[in-house]
């Protein structure tokens with residue numbers, strides 16, 4: 192997609208496809224729940240372009256393809272990360288894959304019958320402007336469906352920032368960026384642009400299994416996503432090693448290991464679906 196010359200957000204760096212895929216089962220459930228509710232808002236017989244924004248490795252492509260008949264729907268992927276696009280491409284299920292982030296899409300001319308985004312838009316800035324702009328990218332009757340982690344207060348995420356900042360205050364900003372706002376914020380943003388919408392939160396009580404690497408499973412989970420910017424900011428291998436040692440100890444306390452080396456990891460997620468009016 193042409194990105195309209197817009198500067199891309201620096202959220203595409205350093206995705207490790209295999210580390211991310213290690214928790215595919217846990218991450219798939221909310222993605223499928225989101226699709227189920229989105230389909231509910233689409234008119235019977237609807238069709239057009241369906242975009243999987245921040246498609247990652249394309250885990251949802253088989254489910255999107257099964258739910259959206261090829262005679263009526265063109266299935267398109269979009270992701271700013273080269274590694275993720277390559278993995279998505281290998282599935283061979285998207286008709287096209289765009290090199291594009293959320294703001295690139297919001298500023299484009301495209302019109303979509305379904306704009307689906309699972310676990311990606313928390314990486315995008317300025318939600319107050321972004322969500323109304325994404326609604327404008329919907330064709331009449333089109334549906335926006337978004338799921339984002341709402342985990343900032345959970346020990347797994349709060350401790351990331353706290354420990355990193357204690358170790359290297361000059362490298363880690365004082366204020367942790369909290370890009371996902373409370374649910375009513377999104378309801379207020381979307382309501383006036385839609386003729387049907389819902390915003391809700393669900394806590395998934397995930398049973399993480401012990402990994403092969405012997406580290407705490409929550410550490411392994413965080414390392415594949417939310418810890419990436421912190422690690423990039425720490426940069427120095429000695430600091431990173433000290434960071435992981437403290438984080439590991441904190442995770443042992445917050446999410447005690449069970450006899451098999453796994454643990455329970457409650458994970459709160461925010462969902463939003465909205466349909467653009469036909470007229």
Ligand SMILES: C[S@@+](CC[C@H](N)C(=O)[O-])C[C@H]1O[C@@H](n2cnc3c(N)ncnc32)[C@H](O)[C@@H]1O
Pocket residue numbers: 200202203206218222244245246247248249250251270271272275291292293294308309310311312314315316416
């Ligand atoms: C946690 S993965 C989720 C991937 C996929 N949607 C899934 O459910 O498995 C987040 C994805 O969002 C992409 N991403 C990062 N920043 C983004 C942005 N600003 N706009 C859209 N996608 C972004 C990343 O490259 C990554 O592939």
